[in-house]
Amino acid sequence: MDATPLIEHGVAVIEDVVASQQIAHFRDLKEFALCERPGKRSFAIPETVAALIAVEGALSKLAERLIGQRMRPVRVLYFDKNPDTNWAVPWHQDRTIAVARRVNVPGYDIWSIKAGIDHVEPPESILQSMISLRLQIDDCGPKNGPLLALRGSFRLGRVSTSEIKGHVAGHATQVCCARAGDVVAMRGLTIHASERALHPSHRRVIHVDFSSVELPGGLEWALAR
Numbered sequence: 001m002d003a004t005p006l007i008e009h010g011v012a013v014i015e016d017v018v019a020s021q022q023i024a025h026f027r028d029l030k031e032f033a034l035c036e037r038p039g040k041r042s043f044a045i046p047e048t049v050a051a052l053i054a055v056e057g058a059l060s061k062l063a064e065r066l067i068g069q070r071m072r073p074v075r076v077l078y079f080d081k082n083p084d085t086n087w088a089v090p091w092h093q094d095r096t097i098a099v100a101r102r103v104n105v106p107g108y109d110i111w112s113i114k115a116g117i118d119h120v121e122p123p124e125s126i127l128q129s130m131i132s133l134r135l136q137i138d139d140c141g142p143k144n145g146p147l148l149a150l151r152g153s154f155r156l157g158r159v160s161t162s163e164i165k166g167h168v169a170g171h172a173t174q175v176c177c178a179r180a181g182d183v184v185a186m187r188g189l190t191i192h193a194s195e196r197a198l199h200p201s202h203r204r205v206i207h208v209d210f211s212s213v214e215l216p217g218g219l220e221w222a223l224a225r
Contacts, residue, residue, distance in 0.1 A: 006066055006131075010154035010187040011174050014066075017183040018058055018135060026137050031078040032204050045076060045223075052135070053208055059133050059183070063210040066185055067131055071210035074098065074130075074221040081145050081194075081203040088145070091164050091193040094132070094209075095121050098222035105217035117222050122215075124158050130188035130211045136178045137204035145197035147176040147184055153191040164191060 005012035025048050045053070052059045053073040063071040075098045081087060096119040102111060107123040140146045150171040153159075159167060168191070176184045186192065197203065215221060 006185050006187060009151040009174065010190045011149040011151065011176065011192075012066075012185045013176055013178050014062065014183045014185060015179070016181055017062055018052070018181045020181055023137055023180050026135075026206065027202075027204065029078070032080040032137075049076065049206060052206070059135065059208055060210070062183060062185075063131055063133060067210075067212065069212050071131065071212050072221075073208050074211045074223050075209040076223065077207040077209075079203070079205040079207060081197055081200065083200045086145070086196050086200040087194075088196045089194045091150075091168050091191055092161075093127075093159060093164075093189050093191055095127060095158065095189075097122050097126065097209075097211075099215065100220040100222050103218045105215075105219055108219065120219075124189070126211070126213060126215075127158070127188040128154070129213055130209055132186045132188070133208050133210065134184040134186070135206040135208070136180055136182045136184065137206065138202045139179045140203050141177050142175055143198040144201060144203045145194055146178070146203075147186075148193045148195070149174045149176060149186060150191040154187040154189045156191070157189065159189075159191065167191060 029046055051057055053076070054060060060071065060073065096112065098117050098119050102118045108120045110121040112119045134147065150167060151174050153167060153171055156167060178184055211221070
């Protein structure tokens with residue numbers, strides 16, 4: 001496994017992380033059936049997904065190898081782009097984290113509640129230390145609405161919404177096509193998007209955010225260890 005693309009560009013496709021026999025067990029997860037909009041959040045983790053993100057699980061070990069240190073899972077999202085929910089997501093950065101409860105700590109602001117869980121924008125250093133791993137449950141070609149990512153954009157730090165359009169014009173776009181069992185890895189603060197599928201079919205993804213840091217001042221990650 002070569003981590004160079006992730007280090008240089010902030011995005012990489014790692015092939016054959018999970019075997020096809022295991023992938024079949026994820027296709028009937030109820031979380032996918034509840035994906036009426038992009039990003040179904042779940043903090044009650046099914047047993048099959050818990051095995052992926054355990055200390056010796058396939059995704060946790062991959063995160064550790066890519067970053068070079070122990071990483072912990074801090075949020076799980078489920079996506080299923082299909083003919084009934086063929087959505088598009090504009091260019092953006094992921095800028096919030098999910099925490100167990102609201103605690104007022106300097107540098108942590110713009111609070112919101114998503115799926116009943118407190119979310120907050122942390123300091124830029126927290127976001128830059130994170131990595132997202134997107135396990136592909138289905139094959140995703142260029143016509144299935146794959147993830148689009150701006151190469152090297154993680155180095156820009158936090159970017160205002162009004163400035164993102166200019167960066168889209170100035171950076172190369174990586175179209176993250178992948179097969180079932182592959183993982184699309186993306187560094188924190190990478191600018192990314194997703195278009196509607198031209199030929200929509202199931203495009204199921206288990207998205208896991210990982211971090212190497214503990215939060216300060218009594219803040220705790222929402223996803224229990």
